[in-house]
Amino acid sequence: MPNLQRYSADRITAIVLxxxxxxxxxxxxxxxxxxxxxxxxxxxxGLFPIMLGIALIVCAAVLYSQSTKYAEEGEHTGQxxxxxxxxxxxxxxxxxxxxxxxxxxxxxxxxxIFVAAFICVFEWPRQAxxxxxxxxxxxxxxxxxxxxxxxxxxxEKAFLVRLP
Amino acid sequence: MxxxxxxxxxxxxxxxxxxxxxxxxxxxxxxxxxxxxxxLTATMGxxxxxxxxxxxxxxxxxxxxxxxxVGAIYGGSRSAILLNIPGTPASAATALDGYPLAIxxxxxxxxxxxxxxxxxxxxxxxxxxxxxxxxLAEFALNFGSYEFFWLALFGIIVSGQLTAGGMPVKGYxxxxxxxxxxxxxxxxxxxxxRFAFDIQSLGGGIGLIPAMVGAFGFAELITVxxxxxSVLSKEPEKKGLLPxxxxxxxxxxxxxxxxxxxxxxxxxxxxxxDIGAWSSYAAAKRxxxxxxxxxxxxxxxxIAAETGNSAVVPGALIPAITLGIPGSAPAAVLxxxxxxxxxxxxxxxxxxxxxxxxxVVVMLFMAMIAITVYGLALTKLFVKVLSVxxxxxxxxxxxxxxxxxxxxxxRVFDIWVMIVFGIIGYVLRRMDYxxxxxVLGIILGNLLDKNMRRGLIxxxxxxxxxxxxxxxxxxxxxxxxxxxxxxxxVRNFLGRTWIKLTAGFGGSTK
Numbered sequence: 001m002p003n004l005q006r007y008s009a010d011r012i013t014a015i016v017l018x019x020x021x022x023x024x025x026x027x028x029x030x031x032x033x034x035x036x037x038x039x040x041x042x043x044x045x046g047l048f049p050i051m052l053g054i055a056l057i058v059c060a061a062v063l064y065s066q067s068t069k070y071a072e073e074g075e076h077t078g079q080x081x082x083x084x085x086x087x088x089x090x091x092x093x094x095x096x097x098x099x100x101x102x103x104x105x106x107x108x109x110x111x112x113i114f115v116a117a118f119i120c121v122f123e124w125p126r127q128a129x130x131x132x133x134x135x136x137x138x139x140x141x142x143x144x145x146x147x148x149x150x151x152x153x154x155x156e157k158a159f160l161v162r163l164p
Numbered sequence: 165m166x167x168x169x170x171x172x173x174x175x176x177x178x179x180x181x182x183x184x185x186x187x188x189x190x191x192x193x194x195x196x197x198x199x200x201x202x203x204l205t206a207t208m209g210x211x212x213x214x215x216x217x218x219x220x221x222x223x224x225x226x227x228x229x230x231x232x233x234v235g236a237i238y239g240g241s242r243s244a245i246l247l248n249i250p251g252t253p254a255s256a257a258t259a260l261d262g263y264p265l266a267i268x269x270x271x272x273x274x275x276x277x278x279x280x281x282x283x284x285x286x287x288x289x290x291x292x293x294x295x296x297x298x299x300l301a302e303f304a305l306n307f308g309s310y311e312f313f314w315l316a317l318f319g320i321i322v323s324g325q326l327t328a329g330g331m332p333v334k335g336y337x338x339x340x341x342x343x344x345x346x347x348x349x350x351x352x353x354x355x356x357x358r359f360a361f362d363i364q365s366l367g368g369g370i371g372l373i374p375a376m377v378g379a380f381g382f383a384e385l386i387t388v389x390x391x392x393x394s395v396l397s398k399e400p401e402k403k404g405l406l407p408x409x410x411x412x413x414x415x416x417x418x419x420x421x422x423x424x425x426x427x428x429x430x431x432x433x434x435x436x437x438d439i440g441a442w443s444s445y446a447a448a449k450r451x452x453x454x455x456x457x458x459x460x461x462x463x464x465x466x467i468a469a470e471t472g473n474s475a476v477v478p479g480a481l482i483p484a485i486t487l488g489i490p491g492s493a494p495a496a497v498l499x500x501x502x503x504x505x506x507x508x509x510x511x512x513x514x515x516x517x518x519x520x521x522x523x524v525v526v527m528l529f530m531a532m533i534a535i536t537v538y539g540l541a542l543t544k545l546f547v548k549v550l551s552v553x554x555x556x557x558x559x560x561x562x563x564x565x566x567x568x569x570x571x572x573x574x575r576v577f578d579i580w581v582m583i584v585f586g587i588i589g590y591v592l593r594r595m596d597y598x599x600x601x602x603v604l605g606i607i608l609g610n611l612l613d614k615n616m617r618r619g620l621i622x623x624x625x626x627x628x629x630x631x632x633x634x635x636x637x638x639x640x641x642x643x644x645x646x647x648x649x650x651x652x653x654v655r656n657f658l659g660r661t662w663i664k665l666t667a668g669f670g671g672s673t674k
Contacts, residue, residue, distance in 0.1 A: 013595060017337060024344055027359060034354055042620035045356040048613040049347050056340045062333045082390050090389050091587070094382070098566045098579050111563050118559035122389070147560050151567060159219040161571040164579075 010067035017060035025053030093118055107163040108148040116144035168294060171522040179526050184227060191228035192534035195235020197549050200243050200251045201557065202388070206236035206437070207493040207603070208380040212561075214373055214501040215568030222505045227527045229501050233494050234286060234477055234531035237437050238539070241278040241470055242546045245271060254437030254476070257445040257469035264461035272543055277463055279539025280412055281419065281470030286532040288423025288471070289430065289478030290525050296431075297521045301486040304511035309619035310630050314639030315433075316612040319489050320604050321646050323434025327598035332650035338597045342605020343612065345370050352614040365577040372500040372606055374569035374581040379599060380493075381565040382586025385558050387593060415467050418448050422471035429472075430479020434604040436492035437473040437480075444472025478528050485509050485521055489608065496603045504572070 028049030033041075093114070101110035119140035125132050155161040191213070198209040213232045217225035240255030245262035258278060265274035307315070320343070324335025348359045349369025360366040412419070422444035429440040448468030449458045458465045480491025481498070488510040490496035502509050513520055565586070569578040589599065623629045630636055648654045 009595060031358065032356060034356060037354070039354055040621045040625070042625040043353055043617040045351050045354060045358055047617060048351075049344070049358065052340055052344050052347065056337065056344070059333050059337045059340060063331075063337065066331065066333060087386070087390060090386055094385075094562055095583060097562070098583055102566060102579065103576055107567070115559040115563065118562075119556055122555040123553070143556060147563060151563055154216075155567055155571055159216070159571060161218075161567075162574065163567070164570060164576060 007067050011064055014060045014064035014067065017063065018057055021053045021056030021060055023053070024049050024056065028053060089121060093121065103164045108152045111148035111151060112141070112144040114144075115147045116140040119143060168298065168522065171519050172294065172525055175519055175523040175526040176529075179223070179227065179523065179530065184224065184530070187224055187228050188231050188530045188534050191231035192235040192531055193538060195232040196239035196242070196535065196538055196546070198232070199236035199239025199255075200241075200546055200550060201552075202243050202247075202249045202251055204236075204384060204388075204561070205252045205380060205494075206233055206240075206254070207376065207497055207599075208384055209233075209236045210494045210497045210501070211373060211376040211380055212564050212568055214497060214504065215377070215564070215571050217501065217505070218571060222507065223523065225501065225505045226507070226524070227530070229498055230481075230524065230527045231531045231534065233498065234474070234528065235535060235538075236494075237473055237477055238279070238282040238470075238535045239546075240473075241282065242275065243550055245274045245278060246546070246550065252437070254441055254473040255469075256438060257441040258466060258473070260445070260459050260469070261462045261465035262469075264459070265463070265466065268461055270461075274466060275543055276540055277411070277466055278470040279536060281422075281467040282474040282539070283532050283536045284412075284419050285423050285426055285471035285474035286477060286528060286535075288420065289427045289475040290528040290532070292424070292427045293478040293482055293528070294522065294525045297482050297486050298514055300482060301511050301514040301521070304487055307487075307511060307635065308633075309615040309622060310633050310636040311639065312611060313615040313619055313630065314636050314643065315487065315489060316608040316615070318639050318643045318646070319433025319483075319608060320601055320612075321643050322432055323604050324598070324601040325646050325650050326432075326435050326439055327600045329596065329598075331596070334595075334597045335601050338592065338599070339601035339605045342602040342607075343609045344605075345375065346606050346609020347613065352610050353617055365575065370581055370606070371569065371573065371578055372497070373504075373572055374578040375585045375606060376497050376500070376603065377565050377569050378582035378585030378587075379589035379602065381561060382582060383589030383593060383599075385561055385565070386586065386590045388554055389558055411463065412467075415464055418451075418464050418468050419471050421447060421451070422468045423475045426472040426475025427479035427482075430476035430491045431482050433483055433489045433491060434493070434496070434600045436600055437476040440476035440479070441469045441473035444475075445469045478525075481524060481528075485513055485524065486511060488611065490604065493600045493603045496607045499607060 028046035028051075031044070031046030031049065033039075033044045033046065097110060097114035101114060104110070105113070116137075117140075120136060123136055123140075125136070152163060156163055194213070195206070195209055198204045199206060209232050210229055213229055217228060220228065236252060237254050240251035240253075241258045241262065243249050243251040244255040244259035245266050248259050248263035250256045250259050262274045262278060265271065265277075320339040321336065324337075324339045325332045326335075328335030328338070346369075349367055350357050357367050425444045425447055426437075426440040429435055429443055430437075445458075445465060445468050448464055449455045452458065452462075452464055454462065454464070476492060477494075480495040483489045483491050484495040484499050485502075486509070488499060488508075490499050499509055507513075507517065507520060565582055566579055569582050570576065572578065589602075592602070593599070619630060620627075631640060
């Protein structure tokens with residue numbers, strides 16, 4: 001049975017790539033040709049992007065035309081076990097740490113919070129009792145503390161990096 | 165040749181120190197752990213470790229990265245044998261016969277056989293590296309802009325073709341996307357800033373290490389967390405026997421063949437260890453007296469796969485060091501690490517740093533000894549490592565993904581680059597786009613662009629030298645053939661023509 005989801009995903013990707021290829025080609029075309037510096041016309045900075053854009057357009061067209069066949073015959077990665085909710089949670093936690101906490105709080109504190117939160121969120125028991133929750137939070141905080149102190153010491157003391 | 169031996173001896177004298185051995189010990193062990201944990205790959209290991217080598221001297225930094233690379237490729241066999249889950253894609257062929265051996269109660273035997281295969285594969289590869297790299301570097305001194313243009317293009321095309329499974333166009337697209345990323349920032353001929361959109365941080369371009377840490381570290385973290393399941397359900401049986409020398413001698417041809425195939429696959433730009441393992445496995449099966457045993461616990465199959473993937477490592481370093489063109493994704497990261505540590509890979513390497521190639525040979529030898537020792541001694545420890553829940557391991561990996569790229573330039577911008585590439589990498593993986601051509605595109609973009617435009621300046625805009633110079637023409641023919649063979653209609657047409665030709669020949673002889 002054809003994999004209709006993959007078929008439409010490939011078609012949509014092909015259209016997006018086609019548009020992106022066109023944008024890169026246009027970007028290369030309108031790029032400064034440095035005439036004022038009298039460079040050789042064959043060495044204009046936009047030449048390579050123009051070629052890449054055209055190549056991407058061609059490949060996107062081939063992808064579009066081949067997507068039906070591939071959906072019927074091709075091998076593809078299996079569906080992940082978890083859904084969009086888990087993906088959102090992963091991205092929220094990681095991005096909140098990398099973009100929000102790091103640079104705002106001291107690195108060791110940001111790392112402690114992130115590691116502990118990550119462990120708690122993804123190991124939270126389905127049937128939580130006070131005992132299991134206390135144990136989980138303790139383990140998460142201990143690992144968070146070890147990681148934050150270990151990584152901070154390694155980079156700050158051994159590699160002389162000024163942490164964010 | 166005697167110069168070569170003398171330089172190997174000199175490198176050995178310099179490297180076999182207590183400090184170096186200590187570095188080999190921890191780096192290889194770390195590599196084996198990373199390789200054995202499903203979801204963590206050699207590329208990620210090398211990329212993350214690169215960020216930890218800033219404070220080390222040049223030689224030690226390269227030593228630990230090579231040990232990480234060798235260890236991670238070897239480490240993948242642990243989980244492949246014990247859990248039927250390849251630790252890295254390179255060990256997928258290992259699982260075919262390793263796991264059946266494990267469920268027959270011969271897990272320890274299988275692991276020591278895999279260890280022997282990996283060590284011998286690395287050895288075959290490093291011997292080829294020692295002999296071939298200086299010759300290739302000397303030959304590459306004849307390369308001009310035209311040749312380097314085609315070589316880089318051929319590398320991206322062949323990598324896209326061989327790593328994209330049933331749909332080569334996805335490999336090409338990944339390669340082109342990598343090349344487009346490489347155009348961001350100041351270009352190499354006129355220093356004109358391209359696609360920076362007035363963002364000052366983009367002026368210097370996208371750093372390879374943040375991009376790689378994102379595409380391989382963060383993207384792998386998301387993949388692992390999305391696919392999480394309890395992987396540790398089995399432990400190795402304790403009644404396994406250790407392989408005897410006679411067992412290895414019995415498979416001497418398989419070992420030699422797989423070692424050579426793995427090394428040659430490694431030399432092909434951007435192809436990598438998994439293809440090396442599968443090619444060696446297929447060749448061993450074709451040549452075997454007992455092909456029916458393959459997939460059911462064939463010792464020959466296991467040793468072929470492991471010898472093949474480990475031999476790719478030295479093979480991949482041959483073009484990486486002598487041409488600046490990586491033979492695999494981890495080798496691409498290694499090239500970036502070489503630049504960071506002041507080594508300029510390329511044809512001039514034998515002129516500028518003639519001992520470097522031989523130092524790498526000795527480093528590989530040290531890593532080979534380390535994997536042998538660990539493989540034979542630490543079977544139980546690997547099982548314990550595999551029992552670490554991913555939920556506890558992944559936040560540590562992510563902390564390193566964040567702080568590693570930052571440590572290089574002290575720019576928060578590089579953390580954002582890592583995040584963006586992680587998300588792009590995850591989406592591309594989900595859509596079955598291979599990562600190796602993307603990496604190759606990012607690393608070869610500058611080489612391709614500069615040599616194309618430099619070649620055009622030299623020829624005053626004339627394309628003829630790109631097509632007529634002997635080495636250029638050879639690479640051009642290879643590139644076009646590779647693209648054409650990617651189309652099933654062309655392959656079918658060639659197959660039909662071949663059948664017709666052979667049938668006609670057969671008819672005429674009757």
